[in-house]
Amino acid sequence: MKCTVIRLADGRELRYYDERDDAVRAAVDRRDLAGPPPASQLRYDPLTDEWVTIAGHRQGRTFLPAPDECPLCPSTADRSTEVPADDYDVVVFENRFPALGGRSGPAGGDPLATPYSPVRPGTGRCEVVCFTAEHDASFADLSPDRVRTVLDVLADRTVELSAMPGVEQVFCFENRGVEIGVTLHHPHGQIYALPFVTPRTRTLLGAARRHHAATGRHLLADVLAAERAAGVRVVAANAHWTAYVPAAARWPVEVQLTPHRRVPDIPALDDAERAAFGPLYLDLLRRLDGLFGVPMPYVSAWHQAPVRVDRELAHLYLQLFSVRRAPGRLKYLAGTESAMGMFVNDVLPEEAARLLRAAEPRTRGVVGGRG
Amino acid sequence: MKCTVIRLADGRELRYYDERDDAVRAAVDRRDLAGPPPASQLRYDPLTDEWVTIAGHRQGRTFLPAPDECPLCPSTADRSTEVPADDYDVVVFENRFPALGGRSGPAGGDPLATPYSPVRPGTGRCEVVCFTAEHDASFADLSPDRVRTVLDVLADRTVELSAMPGVEQVFCFENRGVEIGVTLHHPHGQIYALPFVTPRTRTLLGAARRHHAATGRHLLADVLAAERAAGVRVVAANAHWTAYVPAAARWPVEVQLTPHRRVPDIPALDDAERAAFGPLYLDLLRRLDGLFGVPMPYVSAWHQAPVRVDRELAHLYLQLFSVRRAPGRLKYLAGTESAMGMFVNDVLPEEAARLLRAAEPRTRGVVGGRG
Numbered sequence: 001m002k003c004t005v006i007r008l009a010d011g012r013e014l015r016y017y018d019e020r021d022d023a024v025r026a027a028v029d030r031r032d033l034a035g036p037p038p039a040s041q042l043r044y045d046p047l048t049d050e051w052v053t054i055a056g057h058r059q060g061r062t063f064l065p066a067p068d069e070c071p072l073c074p075s076t077a078d079r080s081t082e083v084p085a086d087d088y089d090v091v092v093f094e095n096r097f098p099a100l101g102g103r104s105g106p107a108g109g110d111p112l113a114t115p116y117s118p119v120r121p122g123t124g125r126c127e128v129v130c131f132t133a134e135h136d137a138s139f140a141d142l143s144p145d146r147v148r149t150v151l152d153v154l155a156d157r158t159v160e161l162s163a164m165p166g167v168e169q170v171f172c173f174e175n176r177g178v179e180i181g182v183t184l185h186h187p188h189g190q191i192y193a194l195p196f197v198t199p200r201t202r203t204l205l206g207a208a209r210r211h212h213a214a215t216g217r218h219l220l221a222d223v224l225a226a227e228r229a230a231g232v233r234v235v236a237a238n239a240h241w242t243a244y245v246p247a248a249a250r251w252p253v254e255v256q257l258t259p260h261r262r263v264p265d266i267p268a269l270d271d272a273e274r275a276a277f278g279p280l281y282l283d284l285l286r287r288l289d290g291l292f293g294v295p296m297p298y299v300s301a302w303h304q305a306p307v308r309v310d311r312e313l314a315h316l317y318l319q320l321f322s323v324r325r326a327p328g329r330l331k332y333l334a335g336t337e338s339a340m341g342m343f344v345n346d347v348l349p350e351e352a353a354r355l356l357r358a359a360e361p362r363t364r365g366v367v368g369g370r371g
Numbered sequence: 372m373k374c375t376v377i378r379l380a381d382g383r384e385l386r387y388y389d390e391r392d393d394a395v396r397a398a399v400d401r402r403d404l405a406g407p408p409p410a411s412q413l414r415y416d417p418l419t420d421e422w423v424t425i426a427g428h429r430q431g432r433t434f435l436p437a438p439d440e441c442p443l444c445p446s447t448a449d450r451s452t453e454v455p456a457d458d459y460d461v462v463v464f465e466n467r468f469p470a471l472g473g474r475s476g477p478a479g480g481d482p483l484a485t486p487y488s489p490v491r492p493g494t495g496r497c498e499v500v501c502f503t504a505e506h507d508a509s510f511a512d513l514s515p516d517r518v519r520t521v522l523d524v525l526a527d528r529t530v531e532l533s534a535m536p537g538v539e540q541v542f543c544f545e546n547r548g549v550e551i552g553v554t555l556h557h558p559h560g561q562i563y564a565l566p567f568v569t570p571r572t573r574t575l576l577g578a579a580r581r582h583h584a585a586t587g588r589h590l591l592a593d594v595l596a597a598e599r600a601a602g603v604r605v606v607a608a609n610a611h612w613t614a615y616v617p618a619a620a621r622w623p624v625e626v627q628l629t630p631h632r633r634v635p636d637i638p639a640l641d642d643a644e645r646a647a648f649g650p651l652y653l654d655l656l657r658r659l660d661g662l663f664g665v666p667m668p669y670v671s672a673w674h675q676a677p678v679r680v681d682r683e684l685a686h687l688y689l690q691l692f693s694v695r696r697a698p699g700r701l702k703y704l705a706g707t708e709s710a711m712g713m714f715v716n717d718v719l720p721e722e723a724a725r726l727l728r729a730a731e732p733r734t735r736g737v738v739g740g741r742g
Contacts, residue, residue, distance in 0.1 A: 043619035043720075044619060045617065045619035045621075046578060046594060047575055047579075047590065047591065047594065048571075048574050048575065048578060049577070049581075050712070051713075052619040052620070052621055052715075052716060053714065053715040054619075054620075054716050054718075054719060055715055055717055056718065056722070099707070099715040112601070112603055112604075112618070112721055113618065114594070114597035114598065114600075114601050114618055115597060116590075116594050116597055116618075117594075117597075117617075117618035117619050171707070171713075173706035173707075174706070175706050180703050180705045181701065181703025181705055182705070190706070192707065198711035198712055198713045199711070199712035200419075200710065200712040200713075203419050203420070203712070204419065206420070207418055207419060207420045210420075211417070219417060219418065219487075222487060223417060223418065223485070223487050223488075226485035226486060226488075229485075230485055232483055246416065246418075246488075247414055247416075247484065247485055247487075247488035248414035248415060248423040248425075248488050250416075250423055299705055299706045300706075301710030319710055321709075321710075330552065331552070332551050332552025333551075333704055333709075334546040334551045334552055334553070334670055335544035335561070335670045335671075335672050336544075336563065338692075338704075339571065339670055339672030339674075339690055339692075340569035340570070340572065340672065341421070341569055341570035341571040341574070342422075342565070342569045342570060342571075343423050343424065344423075344424040344426055344470040345423060345425050345426070346426055346427060347425075347427065349414075350483055351427065
């Protein structure tokens with residue numbers, strides 16, 4: 001894999017990750033772009049002890065452009081996109097409308113703060129990862145080799161972003177489907193380099209810490225062993241990974257894809273683990289699309305250890321879930337979930353696992369990579 | 372206010388709350404209904420130390436019926452609904468498709484549990500509150516007197532449900548709008564009598580406890596005083612309540628309506644506080660509908676103290692929020708919020724407060740009550 005770094009017209013970094021080591025990336029971004037966006041703010045919510053990101057400039061971001069206006073496609077002679085080249089394997093670039101890490105304007109020390117709600121600058125970095133140049137593909141259409149490239153890219157980005165001053169956690173994820181508000185259809189993921197440890201990660205680490213103090217063992221390792229022994233919720237597995245529906249799943253479709261070896265983050269995965277990931281994950285995604293016969297909206301979220309703290313407690317896993325509970329039916333987060341954090345799931349986890357095991361995998365073809 | 376309790380055809384309780392003390396409620400439910408639904412399950416998620424409700428039977432619940440099939444309208448000579456009478460003021464009845472408190476079938480001791488994910492019966496109770504017999508009204512159309520009746524009903528239900536064995540918290544809320552998945556348009560709220568303290572309430576109490584230990588003061592009382600002093604986020608206020616946008620608001624439209632006196636729950640509100648609530652809340656709801664010129668989808672959630680614990684730490688408030696961030700634009704919860712609990716809000720809280728103060732209140736008329 002060869003990485004070439006260029007600057008876009010407004011100064012943002014773009015990285016080509018090429019599967020061929022002889023790739024040459026000389027194309028120049030000739031657009032006339034406005035300067036970097038204003039910085040966002042972090043505001044402290046004292047009632048919950050959590051930081052909230054306020055990013056007022058994002059209201060104007062690109063919203064469901066026509067296919068021939070897609071900013072993630074390669075550039076052509078007639079049209080300049082976010083990617084100057086006329087083709088690419090995988091590219092990563094700084095988000096033009098970042099929730100964090102905007103670079104102009106004042107941020108902290110806001111006079112609108114109160115003693116209980118301090119404000120600080122929304123530092124960090126938001127990156128976009130394009131998985132393929134093919135606009136109409138989806139992640140499920142990638143080749144295993146391309147998935148390996150993507151995983152290596154996420155590892156590379158996690159290492160580099162973790163070294164940035166003030167970054168406490170790196171969050172890699174993919175949102176897919178208009179049903180969950182995706183505003184660009186081109187297959188892409190996102191990477192957030194965060195200046196705090198997220199609320200969910202703090203919760204996970206708290207439970208892991210209590211379990212370790214009580215038993216001397218690692219919580220997710222114990223849960224994984226129990227799920228593999230029970231079997232009824234396991235969807236698929238290989239020598240290095242097991243995919244299972246959690247016993248207390250919150251979502252109608254939810255799978256945890258967990259490496260058998262406890263590692264803190266993606267960079268810590270070894271070669272065999274990385275190679276084994278793609279075929280299993282692709283099988284899962286294709287089963288999701290086969291479940292109801294229509295492309296499944298989903299969130300795919302890597303739970304990585306924080307950069308500085310509790311790395312010995314964390315156990316990397318991928319959380320894959322969907323709001324679709326039946327054809328034509330979505331799960332919405334309303335009062336119980338959004339106000340009280342209390343989830344009601346209308347689908348039995350064992351039934352969800354059975355349906356996923358029985359689903360016919362669907363893909364429209366294989367895209368990218370050498371395989 | 373007069374309360375009359377009857378039984379529906381399948382044994383569920385229904386309560387008429389009449390504003391006239393001479394109301395007679397003799398109508399009988401003549402439907403042929405199947406027995407009570409199967410019990411749901413609570414499953415423990417060890418990774419987060421939270422209970423998740425699994426309610427497999429709810430997949431078949433009523434979904435967006437035609438107006439002439441509404442189960443919450445009064446019954447007519449030709450059609451029997453959930454309410455046997457031909458008119459009503461406010462009624463409360465047990466949900467036919469409850470997330471908690473179903474009464475048939477086995478529940479706990481599930482052999483599918485693992486040592487890390489215990490299962491217990493989904494005890495508790497889910498009730499529906501119809502605010503008015505008028506199908507096309509909304510809460511914003513109610514008279515202040517009717518709002519007072521509704522508040523008195525919520526107080527009555529909170530007291531009674533809190534006395535049920537095993538109930539740890541009573542959650543009163545309204546979900547409004549198809550945008551957040553509401554399946555019945557008739558104006559109604561819900562009451563959950565919960566066999567656990569919700570994750571969000573535990574979080575709120577944890578922060579309140581730390582603040583009290585450090586300062587000897589109450590956190591929300593301090594926040595309220597700071598917001599009243601700052602003023603910039605206050606939307607409306609009267610002698611007993613202040614409505615403000617939280618400094619670290621998570622939602623594009625979010626208001627906390629907080630009583631000046633610290634009380635643990637709705638039953639503890641005195642007569643003057645109850646009388647002062649309706650006009651202010653109606654003004655808020657009508658501003659929400661005026662903000663974008665279309666009915667605003669919203670969640671309105673009462674944060675009450677748990678039944679048994681930490682009542683001296685809790686401070687009642689109403690959280691009112693919407694997923695609408697602009698006309699034709701919704702905020703979706705995807706990877707950052709749903710996987711990591713990290714909220715990104717695209718609207719400045721001070722700007723949201725300014726827009727709400729400037730909004731022209733909208734209502735289609737005044738419904739119910741004596742006023």
